[in-house]
Amino acid sequence: MSPQDEPTSVGTRPDARPESVAAADASGLTPERFGTPGPREPAVEPDRPTGTGIGGRLPTQLSPVLLLVCAAASVGILFAFSAFSFTGAAFLTALTYTVAIFVVGAVVEGRRRAVDRVVTSLVTIAFVLAMAPLLSLLWTAVSQGAARLDPAFFTETMAGVVGEGGGAAHAIVGTLQVTGLAALVSIPVGIMAAIWLVEYGRGPLKTAITFLVDVMTGIPSIVAGLFAFALFATVLGDPGHRSGWAGAIALAVLMTPVVIRSVEEMLKLVPDELREASFALGVPRWRTIAKVVLPTSIGGIVAGITIAIARVIGETAPLLITLGFTVGFNFSMTEGRVSTLPVYAYDQFIRRGLPPEAFVERAWTAALVLILIVMLLNGIGRLIAFMFAPTTNR
Amino acid sequence: MTTETRSAPESAAPPPPGQKAPVRPGDRIFSGVALAAALTILVTLAGVALFLFVRGYPGFTADEEEVGASGFIGLVLPLLFGTIWVSALALLFAAPVAIGIALYISHFAPRRVARTFGYVVDLLAAVPSVIFGFWGITVLAPYLVPGFVWLQENLGFIPLFAGPVANSGKVMLTTGLVLGVMILPIMTSVCREVFLQTPRLHEEAALALGATRWEMIRMAVLPYGRSGIISGAMLGLGRALGETLAVTIILSVVPGTITFNLLSSQNPSTIPANIALNFPEATGIGVAVLVATGLVLFVLTFFVNYLARLVAARGFSGAAG
Numbered sequence: 001m002s003p004q005d006e007p008t009s010v011g012t013r014p015d016a017r018p019e020s021v022a023a024a025d026a027s028g029l030t031p032e033r034f035g036t037p038g039p040r041e042p043a044v045e046p047d048r049p050t051g052t053g054i055g056g057r058l059p060t061q062l063s064p065v066l067l068l069v070c071a072a073a074s075v076g077i078l079f080a081f082s083a084f085s086f087t088g089a090a091f092l093t094a095l096t097y098t099v100a101i102f103v104v105g106a107v108v109e110g111r112r113r114a115v116d117r118v119v120t121s122l123v124t125i126a127f128v129l130a131m132a133p134l135l136s137l138l139w140t141a142v143s144q145g146a147a148r149l150d151p152a153f154f155t156e157t158m159a160g161v162v163g164e165g166g167g168a169a170h171a172i173v174g175t176l177q178v179t180g181l182a183a184l185v186s187i188p189v190g191i192m193a194a195i196w197l198v199e200y201g202r203g204p205l206k207t208a209i210t211f212l213v214d215v216m217t218g219i220p221s222i223v224a225g226l227f228a229f230a231l232f233a234t235v236l237g238d239p240g241h242r243s244g245w246a247g248a249i250a251l252a253v254l255m256t257p258v259v260i261r262s263v264e265e266m267l268k269l270v271p272d273e274l275r276e277a278s279f280a281l282g283v284p285r286w287r288t289i290a291k292v293v294l295p296t297s298i299g300g301i302v303a304g305i306t307i308a309i310a311r312v313i314g315e316t317a318p319l320l321i322t323l324g325f326t327v328g329f330n331f332s333m334t335e336g337r338v339s340t341l342p343v344y345a346y347d348q349f350i351r352r353g354l355p356p357e358a359f360v361e362r363a364w365t366a367a368l369v370l371i372l373i374v375m376l377l378n379g380i381g382r383l384i385a386f387m388f389a390p391t392t393n394r
Numbered sequence: 395m396t397t398e399t400r401s402a403p404e405s406a407a408p409p410p411p412g413q414k415a416p417v418r419p420g421d422r423i424f425s426g427v428a429l430a431a432a433l434t435i436l437v438t439l440a441g442v443a444l445f446l447f448v449r450g451y452p453g454f455t456a457d458e459e460e461v462g463a464s465g466f467i468g469l470v471l472p473l474l475f476g477t478i479w480v481s482a483l484a485l486l487f488a489a490p491v492a493i494g495i496a497l498y499i500s501h502f503a504p505r506r507v508a509r510t511f512g513y514v515v516d517l518l519a520a521v522p523s524v525i526f527g528f529w530g531i532t533v534l535a536p537y538l539v540p541g542f543v544w545l546q547e548n549l550g551f552i553p554l555f556a557g558p559v560a561n562s563g564k565v566m567l568t569t570g571l572v573l574g575v576m577i578l579p580i581m582t583s584v585c586r587e588v589f590l591q592t593p594r595l596h597e598e599a600a601l602a603l604g605a606t607r608w609e610m611i612r613m614a615v616l617p618y619g620r621s622g623i624i625s626g627a628m629l630g631l632g633r634a635l636g637e638t639l640a641v642t643i644i645l646s647v648v649p650g651t652i653t654f655n656l657l658s659s660q661n662p663s664t665i666p667a668n669i670a671l672n673f674p675e676a677t678g679i680g681v682a683v684l685v686a687t688g689l690v691l692f693v694l695t696f697f698v699n700y701l702a703r704l705v706a707a708r709g710f711s712g713a714a715g
Contacts, residue, residue: 120608122494123502126493126495127495127498129491130515130578134517134521136534140528197432200428205432212436214703215703216439217699218632219692220632222636222691227445230448230449230685233449239681286418286423287420311520316522316638316639317523320670320673321673367528371525
């Protein structure tokens with residue numbers, strides 16, 4: 001394809017939706033900062049730069065073929081030295097491919113294109129490099145956690161259990177209780193704060209609160225736990241205080257800024273025409289927000305809240321400080337230690353009794369259940385966001 | 395949808411004086427509640443500082459026999475060193491990879507799968523910290539030990555790799571690598587956002603001048619995204635500073651150590667890991683000392699996050715979580 005027969009189509013792309021431009025406008029981004037939505041692939045195939053190569057272009061099929069050749073060669077070399085390992089082969093393949101594509105590219109296409117190909121190879125390697133720990137971790141959790149993924153794990157507690165057996169029913173219930181309480185606190189506060197920021201806030205106070213929300217997202221979770229502990233210890237005058245409420249407050253501190261940020265984004269996407277139409281009909285401001293703005297953005301809000309819950313449900317450090325752990329159910333949220341799934345996993349992993357395998361297995365099963373819950377929540381959130389998405393910019 | 399669309403707060407502002415709208419009690423109550431919710435943020439942050447100070451104050455002034463080290467400073471300095479050192483390592487490992495992934499997703503990956511790839515990277519953020527700790531100690535540490543031995547034998551003359559290598563693999567380098575993996579998602583998402591915001595016209599102008607894709611990225615995307623990259627790195631650093639249980643589980647520590655040695659079993663602890671390890675059993679002045687170190691951590695992360703936002707203040711606010 002030559003540049004001549006491809007129209008330079010900036011702004012006339014069929015999927016360039018005006019709503020998203022308005023959304024960008026509403027979110028305070030000027031259009032030139034926001035960029036035009038659309039494919040990020042270059043619309044115009046770059047012309048071949050003049051270089052020192054022999055003037056050809058590498059056929060598109062060459063890269064995969066070269067990759068296969070390098071992989072085969074790497075495996076062969078490693079076997080020849082009887083030092084085969086999967087990561088060794090992957091590493092050697094990446095290395096030989098990057099070198100080979102540079103050499104071939106430099107000879108055929110010239111140095112500049114060869115550098116381009118090397119960078120393409122490097123960023124792909126970076127992506128694969130990040131996937132390796134994720135896959136390894138998930139595989140470990142599944143293979144180690146599957147052993148105890150039985151009904152007893154979900155129905156029994158650790159009361160009276162010294163070695164094998166037992167379960168995490170109390171911890172699962174505790175996690176649901178504490179996270180539920182945290183959500184009860186942070187969802188109303190988060191939504192109302194976001195409404196204030198988008199619909200009412202002006203001037204330096206708005207700037208300050210936006211900034212503080214940003215900073216609050218970065219609070220270390222253990223500091224939130226210490227805060228909840230210090231708050232309850234000071235107010236109740238009991239330095240050894242442990243309760244479900246303390247844990248819930250710690251989680252709420254972590255969750256609220258995430259809720260605010262995502263609700264804020266969603267409210268900004270609501271077109272102003274809707275608000276203006278409602279005002280023009282004489283509807284009071286608060287009813288406009290409650291009946292027009294919120295229902296319009298409800299999908300995104302629910303999605304944002306789901307992801308915020310997913311973020312805090314795996315928090316361990318603050319709960320370790322505020323709740324501790326116990327062996328049985330504790331339905332009281334106002335006094336006494338409460339077990340939660342992450343702390344349960346940590347405790348089983350660290351304080352191994354006899355036989356140690358039983359404790360490690362329980363820890364991994366708890367970890368697996370936790371990962372499943374978090375990923376399920378994330379998936380639900382993404383699905384809701386996808387289904388209700390008014391515009392997608394990228 | 396017209397170009398006259400104004401941003402929400404502006405056009406939703408009350409009508410100008412002269413044609414005063416009637417003030418309804420419903421409006422008063424609603425806006426009052428919203429304002430109260432917004433002020434809760436301010437109050438909470440102030441409360442964090444206040445209550446940590448109240449509970450931690452006895453810790454600052456605790457003397458030697460109560461703390462065990464040479465006073466509070468003697469206790470907190472090695473911890474502070476460990477926190478910053480391990481976070482710097484994590485940043486060192488994560489930054490190049492994060493920039494690479496962000497570029498891959500924004501400019502290299504096939505468009506149809508790029509969004510999915512972004513979600514997959516975000517999955518890393520969904521894994522709770524404690525599970526990274528399990529994985530680091532069970533899988534990664536034993537896996538890395540032969541590499542550590544090689545490093546010590548061949549590069550042992552560099553103090554970083556002086557060893558002796560801990561056979562458990564519970565060393566600074568392992569911890570730094572795990573923390574690096576953990577902060578990848580946040581850095582990647584910030585970098586990706588800002589790379590995607592590069593003006594298309596800049597990119598196409600570069601391509602029209604005959605630049606290759608990499609040259610276009612070097613000329614248009616990276617200069618435009620520089621503040622985003624720095625801000626993403628700072629946010630990642632903030633996360634690493636506060637990471638708790640992964641460090642508690644993986645790192646083998648000797649209280650009071652200050653060393654750059656990456657491979658030995660005698661390492662400084664970090665502030666959050668030290669709190670998580672000792673808090674459940676602490677009483678009296680011990681609790682106060684731990685809360686005081688927590689306040690130091692809070693101030694440190696607040697400062698780092700503040701710098702990150704300051705750098706990003708070009709109207710770009712990424713990374714909600």
